[in-house]
Amino acid sequence: MDKKKIITTYDFLKGRGISRRDFMKFCGIMGSMLGLKASGVEQVVDAFMTKPRIPVIWEHFQECTCCSESFVRCSHPIIQDVLLEMISLDYDDTIMAAAGQQALDVQKASMKENYGNYILLVEGAVPLGNPGFCTLGGNSALDVLVEDARGAKAIIAWGNCASSGCIQHAKPNPTDAQPIHKIIKGKPIVNVQGCPPIADVMAGVITYILTFDKLPELDQQLRPKVFYGRRIHDTCYRRPCYDAGLFVQSFDDENAKKGYCLYYMGCKGPNTFNSCAVIKWNLGVSYPIQSGHGCIGCAEPNFWDYEPLYKHIPYTYGFGVESNADKIGAGLAGIALGGVIAHAIATNMRKHKMIKGDMGEDYSINQEDTEKTLSNISEQVEKIKENENDLDSDEKEQK
Amino acid sequence: MIQRSPSLREVYVWELPVRIFHWTNAIAIVGLCITGYIIGNPPAIQHATAPVDNYWFGIVRFIHFVCAMLFIINFLVRIYWFFAGNSFARWFNYIPISKKQWRGIKETLKIDIMLLSPKPIYDIGHNPLAATTYGGLFLIMFLQSITGMMMYAPQSNAFWAPFFQKMLIFFNGFFVVRTFHHWLMWAFILFAIVHIYLVFYHDYIEKNGIASSMIGGWKFIPRAIVEDYIAEENAKTNLKRLKREYFLSKIFRRRKRLDSQAIKPDTENNQS
Numbered sequence: 001m002d003k004k005k006i007i008t009t010y011d012f013l014k015g016r017g018i019s020r021r022d023f024m025k026f027c028g029i030m031g032s033m034l035g036l037k038a039s040g041v042e043q044v045v046d047a048f049m050t051k052p053r054i055p056v057i058w059e060h061f062q063e064c065t066c067c068s069e070s071f072v073r074c075s076h077p078i079i080q081d082v083l084l085e086m087i088s089l090d091y092d093d094t095i096m097a098a099a100g101q102q103a104l105d106v107q108k109a110s111m112k113e114n115y116g117n118y119i120l121l122v123e124g125a126v127p128l129g130n131p132g133f134c135t136l137g138g139n140s141a142l143d144v145l146v147e148d149a150r151g152a153k154a155i156i157a158w159g160n161c162a163s164s165g166c167i168q169h170a171k172p173n174p175t176d177a178q179p180i181h182k183i184i185k186g187k188p189i190v191n192v193q194g195c196p197p198i199a200d201v202m203a204g205v206i207t208y209i210l211t212f213d214k215l216p217e218l219d220q221q222l223r224p225k226v227f228y229g230r231r232i233h234d235t236c237y238r239r240p241c242y243d244a245g246l247f248v249q250s251f252d253d254e255n256a257k258k259g260y261c262l263y264y265m266g267c268k269g270p271n272t273f274n275s276c277a278v279i280k281w282n283l284g285v286s287y288p289i290q291s292g293h294g295c296i297g298c299a300e301p302n303f304w305d306y307e308p309l310y311k312h313i314p315y316t317y318g319f320g321v322e323s324n325a326d327k328i329g330a331g332l333a334g335i336a337l338g339g340v341i342a343h344a345i346a347t348n349m350r351k352h353k354m355i356k357g358d359m360g361e362d363y364s365i366n367q368e369d370t371e372k373t374l375s376n377i378s379e380q381v382e383k384i385k386e387n388e389n390d391l392d393s394d395e396k397e398q399k
Numbered sequence: 400m401i402q403r404s405p406s407l408r409e410v411y412v413w414e415l416p417v418r419i420f421h422w423t424n425a426i427a428i429v430g431l432c433i434t435g436y437i438i439g440n441p442p443a444i445q446h447a448t449a450p451v452d453n454y455w456f457g458i459v460r461f462i463h464f465v466c467a468m469l470f471i472i473n474f475l476v477r478i479y480w481f482f483a484g485n486s487f488a489r490w491f492n493y494i495p496i497s498k499k500q501w502r503g504i505k506e507t508l509k510i511d512i513m514l515l516s517p518k519p520i521y522d523i524g525h526n527p528l529a530a531t532t533y534g535g536l537f538l539i540m541f542l543q544s545i546t547g548m549m550m551y552a553p554q555s556n557a558f559w560a561p562f563f564q565k566m567l568i569f570f571n572g573f574f575v576v577r578t579f580h581h582w583l584m585w586a587f588i589l590f591a592i593v594h595i596y597l598v599f600y601h602d603y604i605e606k607n608g609i610a611s612s613m614i615g616g617w618k619f620i621p622r623a624i625v626e627d628y629i630a631e632e633n634a635k636t637n638l639k640r641l642k643r644e645y646f647l648s649k650i651f652r653r654r655k656r657l658d659s660q661a662i663k664p665d666t667e668n669n670q671s
Contacts, residue, residue, distance in 0.1 A: 219565070219568050220565055220568040220569040221568050221569075221571075221572070230553070231553055231573075234553065234554060240450040240451070241450050242456060243450070243454055243456055243457035243460075244450040244451075244452075244453035244454055244455065244456060244457070245441060245444055245453060245455045245456030245457075245459075246450055246453065247441055247443070249443050263441065264441055264443075268574075270573065270577075271572065271573035271574050271577060272572075272573070273553075273568075273572065297574065300571075300572045300573065300574055301571050301572065301574075302571065302574065302575075303574060305574075306574045306578065312439065312440070313439055313440070313578075313581060314574075314578055325578065325581045325582050325585060326436075326439070326440065326581075326585075328585075329582075329584070329585030329588065329589075332585065332589055333585070333588055333589060333592060336589050336592045336593060337592060340592060340593065340596040343512075343514075343596070343600075344596070344599075344600070346514050347514060347600060347603075347604065350514040350517060351514070351517055351519075351604050352517075353517055354517060354519055354604055355603065355604055357403045359517075359518075359519065361405060361406075361621065361623070362518055362519065363521065363621060363623050363624060363627075364518065365506060365510070365516075365518055365519070365520045366520060366521050366623075366624055366627060367623075367627065369499070369502060369503070369506070370627040370630070370631060372499075372502070373499050373631050373634075374630065374631065374634055376498070376499075377631075377634045377635065377637075377638050378634070380638055381637070381638055381641055384641050384642060384645050385641075387645060388645055388648070391648065391649065391652055395652060
């Protein structure tokens with residue numbers, strides 16, 4: 001290894017004809033996205049010019065490849081070029097030229113050579129229900145994941161599938177799909193949430209790991225705090241409309257044209273930690289809310305289970321179609337009111353004597369209870385006295 | 400003029416902190432339920448004005464947060480009073496552990512809820528069934544405070560906010576917590592309906608001034624019931640004293656015995 005010249009990312013970029021100026025631009029973008037100061041950007045430049053490229057194994061399990069699609073469509077053409085050169089993508093069955101046994105051989109060779117150094121990128125959930133639900137080259141997804149994870153320095157779980165199961169994990173979860181952090185223990189794992197995650201966020205996470213040789217600061221769901229520390233709601237440009245109570249009532253009304261808040265239309269922005277409203281998508285052109293559609297909350301675990309997407313209060317299952325907390329609550333309140341009225345009428349009939357004051361002084365129920373309580377207490381008192389006598393006699397015997 | 404002359408005694412049941420807690424809690428819950436429902440289901444108010452000129456939804460949320468703070472601080476004071484209050488306000492009332500409480504729950508269910516017997520049943524403080532329900536209410540209040548704090552945390556700079564934000568993310572985020580919070584609101588509404596009805600019921604049939612007791616603190620209880628209650632309390636304190644004395648004497652004697660045993664081998668050694 002030491003005799004070989006270290007091939008850095010910068011060397012690769014030069015070979016691809018990317019100018020020094022463009023390279024510095026890329027480092028600047030990454031640095032600002034990670035919230036680094038000017039000296040931090042220097043560190044990024046330094047890392048790209050001196051450190052060897054990170055060997056990467058990219059696995060696909062139960063998923064739709066939208067994370068890969070997002071990854072190769074980074075917001076800036078330079079980022080796109082750099083990203084694919086930044087890492088030494090040794091195995092990615094979707095975009096690599098090799099196929100079949102040849103591809104698997106490449107993967108095995110890379111894993112052997114870089115044992116303990118490579119980063120495992122996982123896209124998709126792993127079905128535990130039956131290995132037949134997802135197999136790669138004749139091996140079940142679970143076996144492949146465990147095998148790959150053994151020599152990995154760290155695991156990055158791309159997207160909602162790998163981070164929390166996404167739609168395959170939604171009720172009733174027929175394949176028993178589970179996210180990576182539920183299966184692999186004892187390895188550093190980063191969940192890069194979203195369906196798909198924002199490409200720039202994916203680039204940012206990899207840049208951070210390459211630059212600082214450690215994982216970014218994570219929250220309780222193992223998401224990088226830099227990108228998942230704030231809600232879409234709190235960074236949304238339509239937030240003033242929310243506070244003013246200006247809501248879109250239907251997608252074709254005047255308010256929708258004016259660009260009012262989509263809260264009423266079931267926007268899950270208030271529920272979702274992500275940086276869509278800051279970084280945006282597709283060359284920074286827009287993000288769902290800006291395009292007039294509410295957020296569906298794709299960066300939150302189990303977001304599919306809180307349907308419908310176009311209502312704020314989710315359905316409650318087991319009480320009929322389209323029932324939610326408010327409908328059931330109002331129904332129960334109605335039943336309670338009815339019960340109370342019925343009880344009041346029954347009381348007037350059953351307790352008629354008492355209401356009229358004809359019962360006299362009948363305390364029999366309370367007196368029975370008091371008798372029971374008192375006899376219970378006196379029993380206990382007697383027991384204690386017996387025990388005390390025993391103690392006394394014991395003492396006498398000893399003497 | 401209709402009159403009745405049972406021999407009654409006035410009993411001071413609800414101390415001032417309990418009464419203040421009750422009404423503050425009632426006001427806070429009403430405010431929270433109304434604003435909370437509006438936050439969940441915003442009414443369709445059409446404006447011709449720009450967002451800069453309006454802030455009504457923000458104000459609704461502001462009222463919700465103010466009521467929430469009131470609710471939580473009030474609750475904390477009540478938790479203190481669980482340990483400092485009189486025997487009707489103490490914590491053990493709200494957890495059915497003793498046999499007497501279970502007997503009371505059964506009797507209350509039979510007489511007041513199912514109306515199986517025309518006979519009356521009297522209680523000075525809470526009846527055991529009501530007290531158990533309040534225990535449930537305190538639990539719901541606790542959960543509602545925690546889930547509310549969790550959702551408030553991301554927009555707060557307070558020193559406790561990071562703690563609740565961590566908790567929020569630990570419990571799988573807003574989707575779960577918000578839905579749970581919304582469900583619990585209905586638990587409060589259902590409780591309020593039944594609670595208010597039962598106050599009317601007891602005041603109507605037992606004529607013990609239960610409704611006004613939450614203002615003045617005094618209830619009118621038949622003399623025989625009060626005397627029984629006092630007898631029970633005296634017996635209980637007596638039992639407690641005996642238990643303590645027995646426990647102490649047991650320890651004392653055990654030590655004496657151990658001491659005497661410890662000396663014996665020593666003396667034997669000296670003799671030999």
